Every structure is written in C-alpha cells, then in structure tokens.
Amino acid sequence: MERFGFILHPLEIQDITRKFPWAERLPNHWLETMFRHSPPIRVSHITGLRSPQGTEAEGWFVGCLLTSRQMVELPLPLVLDKIIKAARKAKELGANIVGLGAFTAVVGDAGLTVAKNVDIAVTTGNSYTVATALQGIRYAADMMEISLQNASVAVLGATGSIGSACARILARDVDNLVLAARSMDKLEKLAAKIRIETRANPSVTTDLAEACRQADIVVAVTSATNAIVEPEWLKPGAIVCDVARPRNVSRRVAEARKDVLIFEGGVVQVPGKVDFGLDFGFPAKTSYACMAETMILALEGRYENFTLGRDLSVEQVDEIARLAAKNGFTVAGLRSFERAISKESIAAVKENARKTRRAIASS
Secondary structure: OEEEEEEEOOOOHHHHHHHOHHHHHOOHHHHHHHHHOOOOEEEEEEEEEEOOOOOEEEEEEEEOOOOHHHHHHOOHHHHHHHHHHHHHHHHHHOOOEEEEOHHHHOOOOOOHHHHHOOOOEEEOOHHHHHHHHHHHHHHHHHHOOOOOOOOEEEEEOOOOHHHHHHHHHHOOOOOEEEEEOOOHHHHHHHHHHHHHHOOOOOEEEOOHHHHHHOOOEEEEOOOOOOOOEOHHHOOOOOEEEEOOOOOOEOHHHHHHOOOOEEEOEEEEEOOEEEEOOOOOOOOOOEEOHHHHHHHHHHHOOOOOOOOOOOOOOHHHHHHHHHHHHHOOOEEEEEEEOOEEEOHHHHHHHHHHHHHHHHHHHHO
C-alpha cells in the first residue's frame, strides 16, 4: 500500500465552517485569529485509490488553517512554518510524499523551503496542473466547436516558467500563437526557441489587451498580484484558461461575460473506488490536478521531490501526463472558481456567444 498526504487550506474563512459548524456563530476576525494559532489537523482519510495495474494507495488531507488572504498578508516565515508543520503532520500520519494545495504551493519559493525542512518528498502539483489545463483547452475547444489548429491562441505571461511551458506545448498544435508579456527581448527569445522546436511561427506583443481581443483562446498565467483581464478585452465565444495564482481573471469578468467560457483547469477522474472523505465541490471520484499529481507519484512509488520552485520544464509536464495516463487518470471536465463546470453551462455560453455575435452583426 502506497501512502501520500495533501495539504489543504480554507480559501476564505467561510470554508472553515464546513468542517466546524459551530464557527458560524463567531465573527470572521475572531476565527482568523483563532485558527492562525491552531496546529495542522487531519481533515480526512482517503481510501480506494487503485491504478489499472492493481497498485493501491491511501492518503490523508491535512488542513493548514490559514485563509488565502492570510497566506499572502501574514509574515512569510510564519506562513512557511505553518505549511512545514502541516507537511510533518502528513508524515506522522504515514505519508511518504505530500502535495501542496492552493496558496501553500504559491507562497515564498513554491515549495523549496518546505522540502528542505521536512523528511518527506514534496510536490506542488504544478506540472500536472499545466498538463490538465492544456488538456482542458482541447476539451473546451471541442465543446465550443473551435478548431485548435486554426484558432488564434494568446498566452499572457508567456515568458514566465509556467507560461513558457504552456506556449511551447501549445505550439505543437496551434498555427496562430501569440506570446504576450512585458519584456520584448524575452518574448523574442522564446519565439525563436519555439520556431526551432516546432513548425509554429508565433507573434509577440507587450500589449496584453490587444492580444486578448484577437484571441479565440486565452491562456492567462502572468505573475500579476491582481486580476488584469478585463471584460471588454474578450471576444464573444472566447475560451479563457486562467492558470495563474492569484487569478488573472476576476469573478467579476465571469459574471459580466456570459458569452465567454472561463475555466482554471481540468477536473481529473481518479482511478478506483476512491473516497476522499471530504466534499470540495467536485463530482464523486474526481479531484484537482495538483492532488492528482501527488497520487500519481505515490502509485508510481516515486517518493522524491518532483515539481518545486518556479522553473517548470516541458519535459516534466510531459512526464507527469504520461504517468497519469498509465495510472488511469483522465480529464473529465472543467472547473471554474473551485467548482466543476457542467456541460449544460458550456452549452449556455456557446448559445450566448451566438446571440452576441448576431447582435453585433445587426447593429
């Protein structure tokens, strides 16, 4: 039996009340102060994970009780100490590898300090997150009846480690690729590399808004600390994949543009009769990609640091995608703002886009 752990944290203080209903009676600032000083907790025991090869694994969700806002605003040493203690808790429960979820994979140096301070393998899950985001783009394009090869695809933040990996992989299938970032020099170097690796001939721009206005598909992965994509940047029927943390696309954009499909990544179907012991808003037997990466490595017996830091390689993304397929993990849909997107919702976006186009054409 292989064993793994995964660190969760409340995205907002209200998430804590799902685990502790009594907390609803207390003011939010009291709860944040209380849980700021709380030790990590065992949230649930994960059972039933089984690969097609017959390998079985169990795991534990471990709670690091800081909200997203606290992760960003509290002193970094305090936040890292909380994450390290949560990883050690996973080790105590029996895990041989631990995955960092949500903002625990973002703060500081993206897992490097955590890995140096615990006697357990660590991964952020970013490699499979990118792999499933790109698989999600293909899924979304099919649902929206967009030809990926003929589509105009813009990568915002293309010169970053995750952005460049996304761009280089997309260039294998996309003829009209636009790379957008702040540094023209870095953009030119990336474009030259892509021309050597593939048949694609990407264009480059430092104007993110213009890149979006012409794009059928937008991949947003900039390092901006605030949402940067505006509703008026997007054409009717556009697909926007927001891989960035913090998000590049605000909930306001999603609410204002019902004719645009916005998602953050793929919903992953997990092999076996898995029971997470926790409802995190996904259909049964499905998970986030970052969770899945930890499970995949456990099933492979790969108890080693895998995705750490901010340098992400195409080779690493390709490898975890291959291991995922081998172990029976597949993309089963899309997610947006931590919830699965139904096929009916995608159909509604497509119909709204048709109506918007007709209105524009007749005006």
